[in-house]
Amino acid sequence: MAEPALLAPEDLSTQLDVLQVVLSLYGDDGLELPRESAQAIEDLARFLALPLASLGDAGSVALRDKLPVAVAFGLVLDPLRGSVDASDGRTVRLDVEVPLRRRQESASLPTRPSASVSQAGWMARQDHADLVDFVRTFPYPGDGDGEAEEEGAGSSYILSLAEDLCERAVPLLLQAQSTEKEEKEEKGATEDESNKSTRSWHLLVSLSVPSKRADLVSYAVDAGLTGFVLAGKPGLVVVESPTGTAAIDAYWRDIRSRSWSDLPPASKKVTQRLVEDGAPACFAGFRDISEQLQPDAPVLGPGGHVRRTDLGALRRWLDAAGGLADRLDAVL
Template identity: 25%
Template sequence: MSHEEDALSALQLLAAMYPLDGELVLGDSAAAALAACEAGDEPVLSSPLELVVRIPIDDDAGPDVTRRVELTVSLLLDAPVKISVRQPPFLSRGAYADLAAALPIAPEHESASDTVMTAIETVRATASTLAVTEEPADPVPDVVVDDGALERVWFWFPSLSTREKRRDLVEYAATYRLTGFVLAGKPGLLCLEGGGKAVDRYMAAIKSESWGDIPSYQKKLVSSLPELTAQVTERLRRALLSSERKFKVMSEITHLIPQHGQYNHRGDMGEVKRLMEEWGVGDDFGAAVMNTS
């Protein structure tokens, strides 16, 4: 079975397992592929099938109080499936680290369906155990957080390559209810959609926690070249209507862009521009990166 057939099979399995509203959040490519399959057509696959599985961990609880863990799944068309888990609000960062560490490493040549099913069962069991150990003695009332008005914000990195920091940029987003993408390389790009105040809190957490190993007087992103340091800058902040939101999940898109240069870390900006236009954010990309308006 080819990677494409394997990815489609896993997508159809998950859609059958999680048919209820809100259980499965599909990215644009996954939604289009699933719609084509349901219509009996041959799906046109040009990018990974991105989706989020919202796994319930309280099987005996009512629907209104069910706690869920969100599993981000990227069904690649030319490589094995990529899976990561988002931090749920009911787990501390330490417990979340244990949950993320519990994700199994897929055996070579295992099908995407088997890999995803194993990850789901592992996450459900581990999260359930961790949640019990962290339950407070008395119920804690829900705290209403003011995320601010909906915005799309673009950040520019002269260089972004450190794998751990790229992973944090993706994984921290769920805590702040943000979506968008990370593009590594030279330059690097971060696009976020969500509440403007939430974006600010997210960046503050990234700088204080993810970048905590960098001196406080020099909060810079260190690239793979030891002699090169560069300051991240906010390039564009645009107010949005809910209908103008373009991204359903937070993901890294570096693998979608051809790379070149001595260290194979310079993305093809023409291809990035084409992808941004395809996703409906070409004007913002031009204003933020290409200095057009």
């Protein structure tokens, strides 16, 4: 299919003026000019500079035929630029086409630029629809006064539209910022709440048997609890529950009735020394830290006696885990 007819030379000169004015004002600041559009502007300038004697020769015809239907570019507008309310990268993109050839849909007004607004990620669908309607109905300079189109009307239209579009977008952008802030605050509050646990500290008179320590860990993991086990005299078990004390109580019932079913009642004594409600969870899982704190010292010392808890090593470990060393003053 043949290209639409090229505009008259005087109209092409007007279009080049429009492009040069708009591009000079925006430059690299918010201008998105595709490579093919930049090449089209260069070709247009060269075509209009050809001497009359060369028109019709092979070179001028090839240059003429290269000219596109329109030169397209984008203006990326920052409605809040320079204001106290930073836009956080939220912008409005105005897509513009400056025609170089006659198009069927604009045959009566062949030189008028056309514009549209793209939907940005921060825009609600209705906000975009409102801006689309605003651009569609934006008045062209001189419309309705019955006079001939004034010189510079094309560039005036684009620049005025960009300016007024920014003003139109300001309340929409501020509302989007406010909504996002509220959503972040709600999400943060929810995350803070979801990270809260009940932390319970328990002392055992003595804890050494590996199988019993392993049960303390595996039962806690199965119950969705976090914390740690430390063998020694006394033994220490710290349990965190995201669902409150009921899960911790159920955990100890399981331990006593299943893992400790072979132990005498006196050996099943567990003393709860401290309960922290609404505490931020500090442990990612549940594990036995006995060998980690004293890797070179056996749990059972000389004569089969359970070793004493190394409080210095425990304090350092608790501080690293979440600044919990001071809890030992209330626990031990």
